[in-house]
Ligand SMILES: Nc1ncnc2c1ncn2[C@@H]1O[C@H](COP(=O)(O)OP(=O)(O)OP(=O)(O)O)[C@@H](O)[C@H]1O
Ligand SMILES: Nc1ncnc2c1ncn2[C@@H]1O[C@H](COP(=O)(O)OP(=O)(O)OP(=O)(O)O)[C@@H](O)[C@H]1O
Ligand SMILES: [Mg+2]
């Protein structure tokens with residue numbers, strides 16, 4: 001079990017370092033096992049250095065930077081063991097437009113390999129515009145959900161209206 | 163202390179019930195002191211019934227509905243003891259457009275009384291468009307924040323670009 | 325294998341029969357707050373064998389809270405059913421199911437009777453469903469199922485808890 | 495009283511002298527992730543007397559973590575100062591300060607020397623600043639100061655903790 005964890009840590013850390021730099025458009029970061037010599041009792045800490053800033057632990061980053069670092073870790077684990085389905089429920093909520101754009105680039109890059117299908121729940125117009133197809137969920141009848149397929153050329157205005 | 167808490171609870175609950183219905187565009191909700199007979203040892207629970215749905219506790223609502231109920235509570239406490247300054251740091255992140263619109267209506271209603279000034283941090287275009295004035299914070303020099311005043315007529319595109 | 329379709333009936337706010345086609349690439353799901361988007365994600369996790377009611381945002385009623393509990397116009401149901409269609413064209417499923425082109429996994433729950441699983445029409449145990457998804461590197465608690473609030477949870481969790489997440493994905 | 499201007503120098507990422515005019519109505523603050531928006535909120539809470547380094551997102555360095563700690567191009571500072579200008583045209587300040595048209599509250603911190611407060615140029619104790627703001631129904635921990643993540647914190651807190659929030663606002 002210890003060897004497996006150590007091997008998983010090394011794989012995930014390698015992916016994490018690359019993904020962090022890709023999603024932040026620069027900078028560097030790494031994972032570390034802390035608080036114990038035995039990996040099975042240790043903690044996983046994230047050390048991040050956004051472009052042009054000093055290296056610090058996750059808690060000193062801004063809200064959006066923390067979210068982006070956490071997304072980098074999630075995808076580092078995903079790439080270590082790719083899965084046929086990936087579901088993302090409003091991961092773009094705290095991100096600015098530049099970071100939403102870079103996250104969408106990453107999704108397109110992974111989707112292009114053809115092994116993984118994505119379900120992406122979002123309120124962000126930029127993310128909606130990058131999807132291959134869109135479903136709208138409405139409650140035309142109060143309390144009853146209905147799924148409708150949305151034509152991508154339609155305007156997104158009506159999608160968010162209650 | 164017990165009487166003061168009881169009186170505060172009654173005030174906040176009255177405001178909360180009205181604000182919930184205003185922010186959700188219908189439905190009803192109330193606060194309750196639970197788990198102990200003595201208010202000083204009790205817990206504060208939120209019971210909410212979004213329009214057309216059954217009454218349930220906060221944990222069974224959706225992400226956006228929970229945020230909106232929590233915002234109703236924050237403003238219920240604010241209206242019980244109005245303050246000259248109110249700072250809101252990205253409270254609109256989980257909300258859809260219809261709810262962002264209703265929250266902005268509430269802010270304009272309170273601001274119109276003239277006793278409170280608001281600082282509203284947001285990434286949401288709709289919220290930006292409702293402000294009386296806008297400041298942009300940039301890091302033209304990496305790691306160094308600079309404040310610039312933004313002309314409201316300018317397009318918001320550049321504001322979110324890194 | 326590829327995930328191709330999710331069928332839902334009587335599960336949470338999806339009281340009417342609903343079908344979601346999961347095509348290749350990126351499928352977006354949008355809609356106002358409280359309309360049922362996260363319920364869709366939970367339907368998918370449930371059919372893949374999620375056995376904790378708390379992780380399904382269940383209240384006092386335990387796992388039966390996933391059954392449609394009624395609105396002003398509609399009465400509550402007694403039954404919820406979700407089925408997931410997997411395309412096995414690439415013949416990459418575990419040996420027991422690899423002969424078929426399509427694999428249909430379904431789960432049904434009835435009030436006071438608990439839930440039952442089926443794979444291609446045959447009743448199986450929860451363990452069999454867990455094994456099927458574990459062998460295809462997915463499952464209700466796979467790191468690739470990022471539920472609402474999960475990103476914030478990872479940020480706010482202690483380093484020891486983050487190591488557990490890493491171990492689960494190993 | 496009305497809050498009219500915030501002056502910042504050497505506080506977190508605001509190494510250069512910065513002035514934020516707080517006008518009537520709604521003032522929006524926008525910008526990319528990590529540019530310093532929440533640092534502005536913390537500057538305001540700090541000058542109003544916030545005494546917990548943890549609530550200022552401080553690391554190991556305690557309250558000195560609010561002092562600009564340098565970038566690739568700029569060296570770290572030894573001093574941070576924030577001052578807040580209050581307009582007392584409505585003569586609603588507590589008696590001790592009600593004579594003046596304007597009240598300036600400022601706080602300065604130097605490495606290894608701790609922080610000092612001043613009201614209209616006169617050195618005062620932290621308690622005096624707390625009293626000034628408590629009497630004007632605000633302060634670093636007022637329910638009207640909704641920091642980033644606060645809404646989610648209220649949702650996820652236990653009912654007993656929510657009652658404490660209510661008590662603080664009473
Ligand atoms: N068993 C059930 N029967 C009927 N309705 C249910 C049931 N369980 C949950 N719901 C309803 O589903 C709604 C929540 O839906 P969901 O969390 O999927 O919304 P969402 O679209 O994700 O919204 P958001 O954008 O705010 O995250 C709740 O309002 C709740 O009333
Ligand atoms: N003492 C300090 N000296 C210099 N920079 C600091 C100091 N403390 C924090 N920072 C920097 O401030 C940045 C965080 O800023 P802040 O949290 O205000 O961002 P934000 O604009 O609110 O972003 P978001 O939209 O993601 O919430 C961090 O990247 C951090 O490096
Ligand atoms: Mg949701």
Ligand SMILES: [Mg+2]
Nearest residue numbers: 062063532642
């Ligand atoms: Mg922030």
